Amino acid sequence: MIDTNKSVATELAIVDKDAMELVYSYPTVPLTVDCVIFGFDENALKVLVIKSDLAQFHGQLSLLGDNVQSNEDLDNAANRVLKQRTGMSNVFLEQVRTFSKPDRHPGGRVVTTVYASLLNIKHHELLLHDNELKWHAVNQIQEMAFDHKHILDVCTQWLQKRIQEHPLAFNLLPVKFSLRQLQNVYEAILDVKLDRRNFRKKFAAMGFLNDTDEMETHVTHRPGKLYTFDFVQYQQKKKNFIGIDF
Amino acid sequence: MIDTNKSVATELAIVDKDAMELVYSYPTVPLTVDCVIFGFDENALKVLVIKSDLAQFHGQLSLLGDNVQSNEDLDNAANRVLKQRTGMSNVFLEQVRTFSKPDRHPGGRVVTTVYASLLNIKHHELLLHDNELKWHAVNQIQEMAFDHKHILDVCTQWLQKRIQEHPLAFNLLPVKFSLRQLQNVYEAILDVKLDRRNFRKKFAAMGFLNDTDEMETHVTHRPGKLYTFDFVQYQQKKKNFIGIDF
DNA sequence: GCAAAAGTGTTGTCCTTACACCCATGC
DNA sequence: GCATGGGTGTAAGGACAACACTTTTGC
Numbered sequence: 001m002i003d004t005n006k007s008v009a010t011e012l013a014i015v016d017k018d019a020m021e022l023v024y025s026y027p028t029v030p031l032t033v034d035c036v037i038f039g040f041d042e043n044a045l046k047v048l049v050i051k052s053d054l055a056q057f058h059g060q061l062s063l064l065g066d067n068v069q070s071n072e073d074l075d076n077a078a079n080r081v082l083k084q085r086t087g088m089s090n091v092f093l094e095q096v097r098t099f100s101k102p103d104r105h106p107g108g109r110v111v112t113t114v115y116a117s118l119l120n121i122k123h124h125e126l127l128l129h130d131n132e133l134k135w136h137a138v139n140q141i142q143e144m145a146f147d148h149k150h151i152l153d154v155c156t157q158w159l160q161k162r163i164q165e166h167p168l169a170f171n172l173l174p175v176k177f178s179l180r181q182l183q184n185v186y187e188a189i190l191d192v193k194l195d196r197r198n199f200r201k202k203f204a205a206m207g208f209l210n211d212t213d214e215m216e217t218h219v220t221h222r223p224g225k226l227y228t229f230d231f232v233q234y235q236q237k238k239k240n241f242i243g244i245d246f
Numbered sequence: 247m248i249d250t251n252k253s254v255a256t257e258l259a260i261v262d263k264d265a266m267e268l269v270y271s272y273p274t275v276p277l278t279v280d281c282v283i284f285g286f287d288e289n290a291l292k293v294l295v296i297k298s299d300l301a302q303f304h305g306q307l308s309l310l311g312d313n314v315q316s317n318e319d320l321d322n323a324a325n326r327v328l329k330q331r332t333g334m335s336n337v338f339l340e341q342v343r344t345f346s347k348p349d350r351h352p353g354g355r356v357v358t359t360v361y362a363s364l365l366n367i368k369h370h371e372l373l374l375h376d377n378e379l380k381w382h383a384v385n386q387i388q389e390m391a392f393d394h395k396h397i398l399d400v401c402t403q404w405l406q407k408r409i410q411e412h413p414l415a416f417n418l419l420p421v422k423f424s425l426r427q428l429q430n431v432y433e434a435i436l437d438v439k440l441d442r443r444n445f446r447k448k449f450a451a452m453g454f455l456n457d458t459d460e461m462e463t464h465v466t467h468r469p470g471k472l473y474t475f476d477f478v479q480y481q482q483k484k485k486n487f488i489g490i491d492f
Numbered sequence: 493g494c495a496a497a498a499g500t501g502t503t504g505t506c507c508t509t510a511c512a513c514c515c516a517t518g519c
Numbered sequence: 520g521c522a523t524g525g526g527t528g529t530a531a532g533g534a535c536a537a538c539a540c541t542t543t544t545g546c
Contacts, residue, residue: 019300019353026313028274031357054265067272071355074346098344098359100320107265109317111277113344180524197527198509221523222516426497443500444536451534467496468543499542507534515526 032112033078034065034148035093036155037086038138038189040172041121045138045188047152048086050131056106057145061136063152065112078115087127093117096158104147116155118163120172139191163189167208170229178216178224179203208234278358279324280311280394281339282401283332284384286418286431287367291384291405293398294332296377302352303391307382309398311358324361333373338417339363342404350393362401364409366418409435413454416475424462424470425449454480 037048052062064085068077078093093115100111126133138156143149163169169185183199186192203209209227216223283294298308310331314323324339339361346357372379384402389395408414415431429445432438449455455473462469 019302019351021353022300023276023351023353023356026276026278026356027316029277029314030269030272031275031277032272054268056265068275068346070273071348073348074344074357095343097341098320100314100359102317102319105265105269107267107269110269110272111320113346178525195510196525197511200526202508216517216525218518219524220518222525224525424498441536441538442498443538446499448535462498462544464545465497466545468498468545470498493546495546496544497542498544500540501538503537505534505536507532509532510530511528513527515524517523517525519520519522 030108030110031068031074032065032110033068033074033081034063034112034114034151035078035082035085036063036096036114036116036152037082037088037091038116038118038155038159039121039124039135040118040185040188041135043184043188045156045191046121046135047138047141048126048133049136049141049144050085050133052145053131054106054145060143060145061141061148062131062145063114063148064133074113074115078113085128085130086124086133088124091117091119091124094162096155099147099151101147112151114151114155116158118159118168118171160190167229167234173229176212176214176226176228178226180224182227207237276354276356277314277320278311278356279314279320279327280309280358280360280397281324281328281331282309282342282360282362282398283328283337284362284364284401284405285367285370285381286364286435287381291402292367292381293384293387294372294379295382295387295390296331296379298391299377300352300391306389306391307387307394308377308391309360309394310379314359320359320361324359331374331376332370332379334370337363337365337370340408342401345393345397347393358397360397360401362404364405364414364417366420369420413475413480416454419475422458422460422472422474424472426470428473453483 035048039046039048049061049063052058052060064081066077066081066084068074069080072080074095075093078095079089079091082091082093083089094117096114096116098111098113102109104110104112121135138152141149141152144152163186169182169189172185173181179200182203183194183196186199187194208230210230212226212228214226216226281294285292285294295307295309298304298306310327312323312327312330314320315326318326320341321339324341325335325337328337328339329335340363342360342362344357344359348355350356350358367381384398387395387398390398415428415435418431419427425442425446428449429440429442432445433440454476456476458472458474460472462472
């Protein structure tokens with residue numbers, strides 16, 4: 001029963017005090033975020049990495065990470081880290097997973113929440129180059145600092161699944177693109193070779209492509225037709241749309 | 247260049263000290279795990295909830311959660327919480343997402359990582375009943391403590407997607423089950439009628455079913471064969487396994 | 493014997509795959 | 520004219536959907 005002699009304000013204060021005491025009793029842990037920024041360029045899937053700060057991992061590649069500030073949520077932390085490390089903003093980051101093995105960081109226990117994104121390298125010029133910030137081809141990375149190679153592998157699988165469920169690929173292309181460009185995206189991300197004729201048939205059947213009457217120009221071969229992605233058709237057909245299977 | 251006057255041991259010690267100092271400089275945060283245990287019974291999707299401990303949320307439903315201990319990874323913490331709250335062990339928990347809004351807990355900042363599972367209510371008798379631990383129908387829960395309703399919604403969506411990609415349905419069945427029982431689960435969850443012969447063929451082809459030499463008993467019709475789920479086969483074939491499409 | 497569900501094969505359709513030749517452009 | 524990739528059709532095989540009758544048990 002509520003004691004009606006107490007004001008509502010007092011009641012709340014006491015209640016909050018209980019909750020605060022509870023929270024104070026919890027052990028606390030250093031928290032970081034790491035960003036796995038995938039990019040597509042020159043027909044290869046790349047990822048944005050730096051050289052590790054730590055002497056222990058001297059020369060090794062590391063994801064873009066930092067600790068989470070005291071009153072910052074993880075989404076904000078990830079966006080802040082990305083901006084601080086690369087100068088990029090307005091990147092759509094998605095939370096992938098939280099990694100928490102107690103020995104994953106040599107300096108002691110650190111829990112990290114990983115965010116990933118996929119963007120067009122040409123549309124996001126790197127403004128900073130601290131710690132040798134660079135794009136590396138994903139399939140050429142053998143070793144990384146911490147557990148970052150494992151994290152990268154998890155994120156690569158995440159991306160491969162994600163791109164088959166959702167047409168993220170179109171984000172990587174200009175508004176008008178050729179089927180070859182589209183196919184390159186899928187081949188690079190899924191790490192497979194696809195048959196050109198079957199690929200065209202599949203996308204033709206999906207009906208998300210609008211045929212412009214334009215062609216490629218200044219290419220050293222027969223120019224291909226240019227298409228646009230039909231967002232309206234996609235939204236309408238989305239409910240019946242299971243995915244893109246190769 | 248490495249200073250060859252230093253022993254390797256000294257070098258490592260210095261390196262570790264750098265890493266430790268770095269980690270000590272990070273702010274720390276109270277971390278919890280919450281478990282969203284879905285159950286299927288009487289043709290309804292249910293979830294295991296308790297009444298909140300906090301006076302502020304008096305009478306409101308809460309997920310099963312606790313703080314993460316100092317040297318425990320999140321997977322272990324989730325399993326421990328589940329065991330402490332319900333007595334259950336050997337439940338396959340999957341990490342869903344980490345929630346971190348600074349104001350999500352009235353006692354101050356608490357970051358929580360959420361795990362979910364799906365199991366058969368009848369095969370997991372609740373051994374404890376503290377805080378009125380009970381199964382509630384998911385679609386009848388309007389309000390919960392903290393941001394737990396939001397978390398539940400996220401997990402429900404996660405489950406609907408997940409069950410189409412992975413054979414979680416086996417979690418809902420006894421160790422030995424008939425094909426009819428298996429088919430009932432899929433029909434109920436996917437809300438479709440399936441052809442018995444095609445259903446059997448599909449699962450036979452997948453090779454995850456072990457034929458026991460036992461039959462149903464005490465049924466008022468011809469008894470069916472009982473099968474077990476072959477976890478080993480599933481793990482091996484998993485990489486090629488795309489999903490269960492009906 | 494009757495009700496109720498188990499068990500079992502075949503066929504047509506559709507989707508996926510594999511595969512080869514001519515065409516348009518830049519140089 | 521030659522190098523480069525664009526554009527196109529067809530056939531075989533595999534997966535899926537549709538479909539009906541006989542069998543085994545409890546009552």
